[in-house]
Every structure is written in structure tokens, then in C-alpha cells.
Amino acid sequence: EMYARSSDVLMALPLSNIPGNALRYNREETLPGVGFRGVNEAYTESTGVINPQTEPLVIAGGDLDVDKFIVSTMGIEQRSVQEAMKIKSLALAWTKAFIKGDSVTDNKTFDGLQARLTGNQPIYAGSTDGGDALSLAKLDELIDAVENPTHLLMSKAMRRRLTAAARNTSVGGFITYEQDAFGRKLTMYNDLPILIVDYDNEAKSILSFDELASTGSTATATSVYCVSFGDGMLGGIQNSDMMVTDLGELDTKPAYRTRVEWYAGIACYHGKAAARLAGIKDAAVTA
Numbered sequence: 097e098m099y100a101r102s103s104d105v106l107m108a109l110p111l112s113n114i115p116g117n118a119l120r121y122n123r124e125e126t127l128p129g130v131g132f133r134g135v136n137e138a139y140t141e142s143t144g145v146i147n148p149q150t151e152p153l154v155i156a157g158g159d160l161d162v163d164k165f166i167v168s169t170m171g172i173e174q175r176s177v178q179e180a181m182k183i184k185s186l187a188l189a190w191t192k193a194f195i196k197g198d199s200v201t202d203n204k205t206f207d208g209l210q211a212r213l214t215g216n217q218p219i220y221a222g223s224t225d226g227g228d229a230l231s232l233a234k235l236d237e238l239i240d241a242v243e244n245p246t247h248l249l250m251s252k253a254m255r256r257r258l259t260a261a262a263r264n265t266s267v268g269g270f271i272t273y274e275q276d277a278f279g280r281k282l283t284m285y286n287d288l289p290i291l292i293v294d295y296d297n298e299a300k301s302i303l304s305f306d307e308l309a310s311t312g313s314t315a316t317a318t319s320v321y322c323v324s325f326g327d328g329m330l331g332g333i334q335n336s337d338m339m340v341t342d343l344g345e346l347d348t349k350p351a352y353r354t355r356v357e358w359y360a361g362i363a364c365y366h367g368k369a370a371a372r373l374a375g376i377k378d379a380a381v382t383a
Contacts, residue, residue: 102187104291105194108247110325111332111360118152119333119363149363153335154206156190157357158182159343164350175352179340182356185297186338192296194362195249195303195321206361209249209321213372218319220375225312227305227377230257232269234373235320239286241371242322244329248290249321251303253378255283255290261381268383288322309375319374330369335359 101107129142160182162175197208219238222228235258239245250258262271272284283290293302309317323330336359343353364370 102184103191105191105293106187108291108325109332111334114333114335118150120148120150121365123147123149123365123367125367151333151361151363153333153359153361154204155357155359156186157355159353159355161351161353167352175354179354186356186358188295188297191293192302195293209370209372212364213370218372218374220310221373222375223311225309226314227309227317227375229379229382230376231382238320238322238371238373242324243366243368244324245288245322246325247323248285248288249293249323250290251301251318252292252294254318254320255292257381258285259283267381305378307374317375317377319372320376321370321372323370329366330364333361333363
């Protein structure tokens with residue numbers, strides 16, 4: 097509960113337990129051909145294309161020490177306070193990896209959505225250097241690019257832009273509100289919950305306006321993602337639940353150590369489980 101409360105993505109992401117240190121599966125790429133035939137004619141043989149995929153688990157976590165003096169003078173609950181902060185930090189760091197993770201630049205992490213949605217896969221808001229304003233038409237195109245979409249992922253700044261557009265009668269936008277599992281207000285666009293990707297564990301914005309657009313070299317754009325969370329689509333994988341281990345008092349110093357660790361990753365089972373709308377500048381949403 098503490099882990100999910102710290103991240104909208106982790107609150108919604110389904111997690112599957114897997115044996116071993118990686119998940120191997122087949123992803124459907126191309127369907128086999130079919131057709132019609134005449135009497136005494138033969139069918140043309142056609143076989144679908146299935147690409148094998150491997151998703152590794154990565155190790156994330158950290159140690160924390162609480163001095164015996166703090167425990168003696170302020171109470172044992174100070175360890176719980178520090179453990180809660182560590183879990184929150186891990187949740188925020190993992191959320192950043194879910195979006196920005198790149199195993200090429202850091203071989204200890206997994207590939208996030210930005211690294212997976214490359215080449216001709218991203219949809220761009222336009223072709224202006226520095227980005228273009230988000231349009232509801234492009235947002236709808238993003239949603240249509242995903243099979244059985246379940247959620248939209250964006251920054252708070254983009255959500256503000258979207259809700260402002262809904263109040264503008266010349267733009268519109270189907271915005272509604274519900275409550276999430278913790279009783280907090282949840283913004284919906286076209287019946288899709290908007291999950292906020294806010295700050296990482298270093299208080300840095302994950303989806304700030306610091307991305308390159310489709311052309312040019314001015315890094316003043318951001319992205320919005322649409323995902324399909326669920327069986328056979330996009331989900332998280334783990335070897336077991338997060339482990340919080342009390343290692344007791346250290347020999348090297350008068351402090352109690354706790355280790356927080358999680359063996360986890362993500363798996364994209366379907367070619368249309370996620371899509372990215374990139375090249376969005378900080379401007380009012382258009383129709």
C-alpha cells in the first residue's frame with residue numbers, strides 16, 4: 097500500500113510473479129495470410145510471424161542505517177519512518193525507470209517506454225523545432241494506436257493544460273472525475289484514467305519539457321503516453337514481493353540497518369500495448 101500510494105503507475109500496474117531471473121515469451125508480430133479459393137484450387141501457404149522476447153528482472157533497493165542514539169532518544173518508530181521514506185524513494189525511482197529507463201546507458205536498469213517506443217513508433221504533435229501544442233485530435237490518435245487502452249500517462253503540467261481545455265468551449269475535451277483506490281480525485285479523459293508521472297526520488301521532474309521534438313535541436317518538449325495494462329498487454333514482473341529485511345545492529349558502527357530490495361521489471365506482451373505522443377510544447381491545448 098505504501099509503495100503504490102507513492103506512484104500512480106505502480107498503483108495501476110498489474111504485477112505477475114515469475115520464477116527465475118527473466119521472463120521469456122513470444123510476441124505476435126504478423127498474422128498468417130488467409131484468402132478464398134475456387135473448386136479444385138489450393139490455398140497459398142502462409143505462416144504468422146512470432147518474435148521471441150526476453151524481459152530480465154533488475155535489482156533495485158538500498159540500505160538505511162538509524163543510529164542507536166536516535167532510537168534510544170526518539171523511539172523505535174524512527175526506524176519505521178526511515179523505512180517508509182526508503183520505500184517511497186524506491187517507488188519514485190522505479191517509476192522514472194518505467195518511463196525513462198535505458199539499458200544501453202545503464203545496464204543495471206530495464207528499458208522503459210521511451211526506449212521501447214522508437215523509430216517510426218512515436219506519434220508527434222507536429223514538426224516544429226521545440227515542439228507543438230497538444231491537440232485533442234492527436235491525443236485521440238494516440239489512444240487509437242493502443243489496443244484496448246486503459247490509462248493515459250502525463251505530467252501535472254499537461255493535465256492542467258488538458259483540464260483548462262475542457263473549460264474552454266471552443267476546444268472542449270471529455271473530462272470527468274472519479275476516485276482512486278485511496279479516495280483521491282482521479283481525472284479521466286474519454287473514460288481513460290490519467291496517471292500522473294511527477295517527480296523521481298531526486299525531486300526531478302520525469303516528464304518535464306526537456307525532450308527533443310521530431311525535428312530541430314531545441315529540447316523544450318514533453319510526451320504523453322497511452323498504455324494498456326492487463327493480461328497479454330503491458331504489465332510488471334517480479335520474482336517476489338518487495339523485501340524489507342531487518343539486519344539488526346551493525347558490527348562496524350552503533351546503528352541498526354534495514355535493507356529494502358525488489359527484483360522486478362516490465363513486460364510488453366503485445367505490439368500495441370503502449371504508444372507515445374511526443375514533441376508537445378508547453379502551450380494551450382487546441383482542438
